[in-house]
Amino acid sequence: DSSLRERLRALRDQLHHHSYQYYVLDAPEIPDVEYDRLFRELQEIEAQHPEWLTPDSPSQRVGAEPLPSFNQVRHETPMLSLDNVFSEQELLDFDRRVKSRLDDAATLTYACEPKLDGIAVSLLYVDGILVRGATRGDGRVGEDITQNVRTIASIPLRLRGEDWPEELEVRGEIYMPRAGFERINALGRETDGKVFVNPRNAAAGSLRQLDSRITAKRPLEMSCYGIALQEGEALFETHSEGLQRLRDWGFLVSPELRVVDSIEGCLAYYEGLLARRDALAYDIDGIVFKVDSLALQAELGFVSRAPRWAIAHKFPAQEEITL
Numbered sequence: 560d561s562s563l564r565e566r567l568r569a570l571r572d573q574l575h576h577h578s579y580q581y582y583v584l585d586a587p588e589i590p591d592v593e594y595d596r597l598f599r600e601l602q603e604i605e606a607q608h609p610e611w612l613t614p615d616s617p618s619q620r621v622g623a624e625p626l627p628s629f630n631q632v633r634h635e636t637p638m639l640s641l642d643n644v645f646s647e648q649e650l651l652d653f654d655r656r657v658k659s660r661l662d663d664a665a666t667l668t669y670a671c672e673p674k675l676d677g678i679a680v681s682l683l684y685v686d687g688i689l690v691r692g693a694t695r696g697d698g699r700v701g702e703d704i705t706q707n708v709r710t711i712a713s714i715p716l717r718l719r720g721e722d723w724p725e726e727l728e729v730r731g732e733i734y735m736p737r738a739g740f741e742r743i744n745a746l747g748r749e750t751d752g753k754v755f756v757n758p759r760n761a762a763a764g765s766l767r768q769l770d771s772r773i774t775a776k777r778p779l780e781m782s783c784y785g786i787a788l789q790e791g792e793a794l795f796e797t798h799s800e801g802l803q804r805l806r807d808w809g810f811l812v813s814p815e816l817r818v819v820d821s822i823e824g825c826l827a828y829y830e831g832l833l834a835r836r837d838a839l840a841y842d843i844d845g846i847v848f849k850v851d852s853l854a855l856q857a858e859l860g861f862v863s864r865a866p867r868w869a870i871a872h873k874f875p876a877q878e879e880i881t882l
């Protein structure tokens with residue numbers, strides 16, 4: 560049995576690697592049929608030896624028995640929302656307020672990333688293994704959707720690389736790319752007539768499923784935008800470094816992430832992405848600018864529920880296409 564157990568371990572490692580190559584790097588190394596063969600071999604061994612099943616096994620991707628209800632989760636670090644601005648002048652005001660509050664704004668740089676139009680979630684990893692996924696809820700208490708997030712291929716079941724902390728909480732947006740949205744609506748029209756109004760609703764509906772086997776069939780992805788640091792824990796000095804570490808650990812992080820050294824740079828980034836908005840594979844509803852330095856973020860702190868150090872610069876509402 561030890562050789563069979565060894566084979567199971569090897570299959571798990573291989574499947575994790577190929578899944579990362581395919582879903583996170585979009586660079587598969589083997590054909591799908593080869594992946595499916597390895598996956599079936601793993602399922603056969605786990606069926607013979609259920610006692611060898613582990614929470615990070617790739618077989619978890621297909622979903623589990625439906626839950627009676629969702630448990631609640633309290634976020635140790637509250638999941639904040641963002642203040643919005645809608646014009647260039649308001650963005651310049653944000654920059655002026657930031658500078659007026661900093662002792663020394665000479666080194667001020669901004670991290671820029673698209674604000675994906677999906678569902679904010681928090682993932683908890685202990686010793687490198689995914690142990691919990693939760694919705695934002697009201698920012699303090701959300702719903703436990705661990706079974707559902709396990710089915711999302713771009714969410715690692717175990718971390719890659721090394722030097723990750725033994726407890727890591729990752730925040731990000733679960734969304735449905737437009738192509739996937741069109742596909743499940745076409746399917747819905749042919750079957751139960753259930754269609755979603757937009758990709759955000761489709762993602763929300765897919766995550767609210769008590770039966771994770773349904774979630775497993777929905778084309779969901781997760782793009783990470785932050786790490787919820789425990790008090791005083793400083794693994795890196797800037798937000799953008801943190802996102803690069805998330806990429807090293809196997810997470811999908813927006814390839815549009817940039818760091819600029821002025822609010823003019825932010826405006827150029829905003830105009831640039833607004834011009835490319837319809838060409839992106841997913842819906843975005845604005846740009847998030849963050850003071851990149853974690854030290855400056857700490858100096859700026861938060862007002863009530865939103866950080867002083869971040870702002871969402873929203874796009875004009877997209878005119879609905881009247882069919």
Ligand SMILES: Cc1c[n+]2nc(N)[nH]c2nc1OC(C)C
Nearest residue numbers: 639640641672673674784847869
């Ligand atoms: C609510 C939220 C949403 N987003 N979306 C991105 N891209 N970054 C980001 N940051 C957020 O909050 C942090 C500023 C804490």
